[in-house]
Amino acid sequence: MGGAAVRGGASGAGGAAAGGVDERVVLAGIPLRNAVLTASGTFGYGTELAPFLDLRELGGFVAKSLTLEPRHGNPPPRIAEAPAGMLNAISIENVGVKAFLEEKLPALPEGVVVLASAFGTEPGLYAELAARVSSHPRVAGIEINASCPHVKAGGIEFGQDPRLLAELVATVRRATARPLLVKLSPNVTRIADMARVCEAEGADGVTLINAVQAMEVDVERRRPVLSNILGGLSGPAIRPIALRMVWQVAQAVSIPICGVGGIGSAEDAVKFLLCGATAVQVGTQNYLDPTAAVGIARASRTTPAGTAFSASPI
């Protein structure tokens, strides 16, 4: 399948911006302000950063994954440094869907494009959460977290078994008419097969990749660094893996792709677009530089037409 067809429906929604480049992008039916979002779990609920950044400069942001009830995470240590990246095992600590809808969303400035991220331990719980967030006018779309690599139940088990993934996507699809993305795990043998399942079950797009399952060891203490033992590796270390998988998925499905994994610059973001992504998410880089995503979004606005951000995929 040609790359241009893969990106179909992805280009600007009409009307060039002042600089001659229309930075607006439609991702899986979600009108974004530009092609640069922030990744779930790396930008909180937006409220933490809103005093310092104009979140309307972002294409959109994916909020921290939600569960129906508030949830505590893992005991410390939850994070560890790694070469060109980091490990984390937070385990979906979140305020719960009620506080998200009643307290977090209303606190965000008007015009910020918000995607909710849904997590659960069984398909019905994901679906109930998707239905709850769909009732709120500020939720532009939903991303299913089918790939968290460090919780005891749920998440990655859906993203690693094509039959479970099909059941999950189908169940959530029936629960919401909102644009639906599925965030895929890289911890599989054939990522394209998982993307095909999502497409077949009615997902509007796929986001990839989540963190790569990993561990680190403390030699002095002779035990794993993370309390959870296993965690997820993110950051520049995984970018070539992410690019490879985005490219493979772009060859396999016609639904749009949101590329994520180690993006730290506009050039990194363009690499994902060239591999067939319609939009990108900035994740771990937000920790090094909270202005990184806004900076990349600005670059997407000022890039000359016909190059880089508006180039055709490989």
Place this chain on the structure above:
Amino acid sequence: MACGFGVCLGCAAPRSHGGFALVCRQGPVFEAGEIDWAGLP
């Protein structure tokens, strides 16, 4: 501590009455009794 502004949730310290406090936002100084010291690494 990865981010320092309350989004990575990496600096969580266990509270003595359950749940976690973020060292970056709720700390870094705590009343000693607020923290479950045995729960720290």
